[in-house]
Amino acid sequence: MNRLDVVGKREPMLDAWDKAMGRARFTDDLTLPGMLYGKILRSPLAHAKILHVDLSKAKKVAGVKGAISGKDIPKKKYGIVPMAKDEYALAIEKVRYIGDEVAAVVATTWEAAEEAISKIRVDFEELPAVFDPIEAMKPGAPIIHEEVPNNVSAKIHKEFGNVEKAFGESDFLFEDTFETQAVNHAPLEPHAALAIVDPYGKVTLWASTQIPFFLRRNLATALDIPESKVRVIKPKVGGGFGQKIDQYAKDFCAAFFAAKTGKPVKFVYEREEVFTCTRQRHPMHIQLKTGMKKDGTIWSQQFKVIADGGAYNSTAPLMITLACFFIMLPYRLENLLFEGYHVYTNKPVGGAMRGHGIPQVRFAVETQLDRISEKMEIDPLDLRLKNAFQAGEPHPAKLLVQSCGFSDTLRKAAEEIGWKEKRGKLPFGRGVGLAGASFPSGVSNMSHISSGAIVKIERDGSITLLTGAADIGQGAETVISQIAAEELGVPLEDIRITAADTEITPLDPGTFGSGVTLRAGNAAKMAACSAKEKLLEAVAEKMEARSEDLEAKNRRIYVKGSPERGMSFQEAIKYYQYSDRPMPIIGRGSYSPPAKEPTTLLKENGNFSPAYSFMTQAAEVEVDTRTGKVKVLKMVASHDCGRAINPMLVEGQLEGSVVGGMGQALYEDVMTEKGQVLNPSFLDYGLPTAMEIPSIISVEVETDDPEGPFGAKESGEGTQLAPAPAIINAIYDAIGVRFHSLPVTPEKVLKALHEKKK
Amino acid sequence: MKKILKLQVNGEEFEVLTETHKTLLEVLREDLGLTGTKRGCDLGTCGACTVLIEGKPYLSCLTLAIDVQRKKIITIEGLSEQGKPHxxxxxxxxxxxxxxxxxxxxxxxxxxxxxxxxxxxxxxxxxxxxxxxxxxxxxxxxxxxxxxxxxx
CATH class of the missing domain: 1.10.150.120 ([2Fe-2S]-binding domain)
Known part of the structure; x- marks a missing residue:
């Protein structure tokens, strides 16, 4: 490949200056004249019939401009996965968890809205509730959604190879059970929405969302109006991590009241609502049986996974499917039997969170692998290297892995942590561990998954780039602009980007599944290329050359290999106009990940993603045997993200993801008792602070993926799959105790050390 | 109850007619339009609303605006000097x-x-x-x- 000028550079994010100076506008920073403020009344009960909602006193509070309950809204279910729609914007007939939305009000001040909420009277008939997914699956358990009598709202049962036969052929069998906890995404920006409705019924919604186009669709469904009557604009978004994939009551209520009152309406969630009433990483019960061959081959695995879904589906079918398919990467596995259940309980709702169903099963696999390697007397690193999947290998589920640096990530992570010198050799209380993982770069198995881009070359030589991609702080706009700039041969500063406005920018599925760089990047590259080609044609005519012999670089267009034979970008545009070619120059790109047919992996196998990233995490820990406290000293994040479009942003992704993974391993836990969240604040939850962070070393393993724009793949989401097992494996190396449930709190460590002494 | 508060923010004097129970965070964001100060939790647990009062960091969500009248308040918008970023x-x-x-x-x-x-x-x-x-x-x-x- 040619030398790259913009791609591969450590560019600050395009909006970093705005954010540093306090100029960046998030949804809650926007105000409109006459704006009303909204509040939601939430259920105090985990499971109950709504007999009657009395709004009369609320409506009488001074300043109140509207109050509604479930019976005032269209009876239209919505949901992020079309086959799993199970939510109303406000509860109709019954509530299913503590925090479920019962009613909403708008008023001229926050205070009036709050007072009105306190004046709403609701008659409930309490129903028996169920909080444990295993209990919820049993006959006779309370039914949470009438149409799902056993509370199992999504399941997957798949076999690859022949597991029973393969267990018979195995030399060693290992069986373990694991449990993971609920983790909140905890973006720093609480969820917010602001809506206006014009006299013709057209809704404009500004929202903290990762998926403007999906939100447009969901909102249209819930409001029961055509999609063309909804415009969604994404201002700056203060982090999402998957939590801002779903539509929430705040989006619906803002739009609904805006239509009803003719005024702008804003809803902003409180931190407690973010913790209890949005989404969380699914807690899972995992049973895992593995058959090993004497030579260290992972020969067969059987899983039974029960995911605690809470009261609604959100991404349920996709989550449980991902958990299944990503057992078969990053290790070769020919025989797999996977039985997975997403089960309703009367608790906060599970949703997509960084890694989406995979971190939980990776925790099981990777910690069991360490137990296996000890029993079989094989070094855990060697065991992983032996089974490491390689590019181009046939895959049992027909995933098409065209680039794979997994083995390299293992070797480099081991080297950087000092594996050979440290593993099993550090004093008691100190240890090292590692774990591997793989993640898709976007998904190609659902509808609505294409990205578009438009590139306009303006008269002054500047470039306008339109993309539907949703930057939520990860730097999508910067990366996509770098790709377009590289393709056009101009510096990054020449690009002006407008993104994530459903009325102006082309379709894009949004930020999920780690597909943004690949999908929207490819669309931008195509659009830039098509605009460039128009310009090159004109230059070719002028220079009496063939356009395919020209290239664009450093704001010049010239004959390949002879930079002196050409003209500046500006001169080319001038010539273009004077040769009577129609302005403006517009290039278009539409990109869809290649798939012969849409495959919903639930039913048939197929290539799930256009590319797969691979990663290894290595941890060094110190366990204080007096207090039980685990301190992570060092984390190595070794990541094959294809070609890094912006290495500084990739590092930032890895570092943030590692610390989040550390939170899951040691601190974070959304604790509930009878469905009531006990710790819905940062004070009690356990989000890692700067005091806990280890030394983090990012090691990029570059591969050149044929499908990725300039060879790029996912970075940052997959990195959250393996930190927890790497840390748990390091704890074993330190104190000889294996933990099968997360998080590993000081209490658990002390208890385990005490039992070990006995 | 409303009252006129005299606030000195980023070197400028402001008079704000507002409820006495309003926090500095609310007054900065809603009355003065200084939305650079962020509301992340409203409980003093996240630090996103930090401003400087007489040079010291304060959580503006836990500070009543009425209590910091005539004190030198600096928000993110006022950190640069003569347009030059800090x-x-x-x-x-x-x-x-x-x-x-x-x-x-x-x-x-x-x-x-x-x-x-x-x-x-x-x-x-x-x-x-x-x-x-x-x-x-x-x-x-x-x-x-x-x-x-x-x-x-």
Missing amino acids: PLQKAFVEKGAIQCGFCTPGMILTAKAFLDQHPHPQEGEVKRAISGNLCRCTGYVKIVEAILSTIE
Whole structure:
């Protein structure tokens, strides 16, 4: 490949200056004249019939401009996965968890809205509730959604190879059970929405969302109006991590009241609502049986996974499917039997969170692998290297892995942590561990998954780039602009980007599944290329050359290999106009990940993603045997993200993801008792602070993926799959105790050390 | 009950007619339009609303506006001098210490107040100083790097 000028550079994010100076506008920073403020009344009960909602006193509070309950809204279910729609914007007939939305009000001040909420009277008939997914699956358990009598709202049962036969052929069998906890995404920006409705019924919604186009669709469904009557604009978004994939009551209520009152309406969630009433990483019960061959081959695995879904589906079918398919990467596995259940309980709702169903099963696999390697007397690193999947290998589920640096990530992570010198050799209380993982770069198995881009070359030589991609702080706009700039041969500063406005920018599925760089990047590259080609044609005519012999670089267009034979970008545009070619120059790109047919992996196998990233995490820990406290000293994040479009942003992704993974391993836990969240604040939850962070070393393993724009793949989401097992494996190396449930709190460590002494 | 409050923010004098129970965060954002100060929790637990009062970091969500009249208040919008960004702002941009940017204003102001008192800190002291400011995006690594990079 040619030398790259913009791609591969450590560019600050395009909006970093705005954010540093306090100029960046998030949804809650926007105000409109006459704006009303909204509040939601939430259920105090985990499971109950709504007999009657009395709004009369609320409506009488001074300043109140509207109050509604479930019976005032269209009876239209919505949901992020079309086959799993199970939510109303406000509860109709019954509530299913503590925090479920019962009613909403708008008023001229926050205070009036709050007072009105306190004046709403609701008659409930309490129903028996169920909080444990295993209990919820049993006959006779309370039914949470009438149409799902056993509370199992999504399941997957798949076999690859022949597991029973393969267990018979195995030399060693290992069986373990694991449990993971609920983790909140905890973006720093609480969820917010602001809506206006014009006299013709057209809704404009500004929202903290990762998926403007999906939100447009969901909102249209819930409001029961055509999609063309909804415009969604994404201002700056203060982090999402998957939590801002779903539509929430705040989006619906803002739009609904805006239509009803003719005024702008804003809803902003409180931190407690973010913790209890949005989404969380699914807690899972995992049973895992593995058959090993004497030579260290992972020969067969059987899983039974029960995911605690809470009261609604959100991404349920996709989550449980991902958990299944990503057992078969990053290790070769020919025989797999996977039985997975997403089960309703009367608790906060599970949703997509960084890694989406995979971190939980990776925790099981990777910690069991360490137990296996000890029993079989094989070094855990060697065991992983032996089974490491390689590019181009046939895959049992027909995933098409065209680039794979997994083995390299293992070797480099081991080297950087000092594996050979440290593993099993550090004093008691100190240890090292590692774990591997793989993640898709976007998904190609659902509808609505294409990205578009438009590139306009303006008269002054500047470039306008339109993309539907949703930057939520990860730097999508910067990366996509770098790709377009590289393709056009101009510096990054020449690009002006407008993104994530459903009325102006082309379709894009949004930020999920780690597909943004690949999908929207490819669309931008195509659009830039098509605009460039128009310009090159004109230059070719002028220079009496063939356009395919020209290239664009450093704001010049010239004959390949002879930079002196050409003209500046500006001169080319001038010539273009004077040769009577129609302005403006517009290039278009539409990109869809290649798939012969849409495959919903639930039913048939197929290539799930256009590319797969691979990663290894290595941890060094110190366990204080007096207090039980685990301190992570060092984390190595070794990541094959294809070609890094912006290495500084990739590092930032890895570092943030590692610390989040550390939170899951040691601190974070959304604790509930009878469905009531006990710790819905940062004070009690356990989000890692700067005091806990280890030394983090990012090691990029570059591969050149044929499908990725300039060879790029996912970075940052997959990195959250393996930190927890790497840390748990390091704890074993330190104190000889294996933990099968997360998080590993000081209490658990002390208890385990005490039992070990006995 | 409403009252006229006299506030001195970013070197400018303001008179604001507002409820006496309003927090400084609310007055800054809603009455003065200074939305650079962020509301992340409203409980004093995340640090996103940090502003400087007489040079010291305060959680504006736990501070009543009426209590800080006539005191020198600096928000993120007022940190630059004559349009020139503060070295911390420049370092945060250039070192990649900003991702979503929601914690950034509070983080920068906390760091500024700390460095004013401790011009030559060790890395551990910087981490302790910003430990009341939460960030979910960056893992703090580049934030600490950026702060340390401004020390001569």
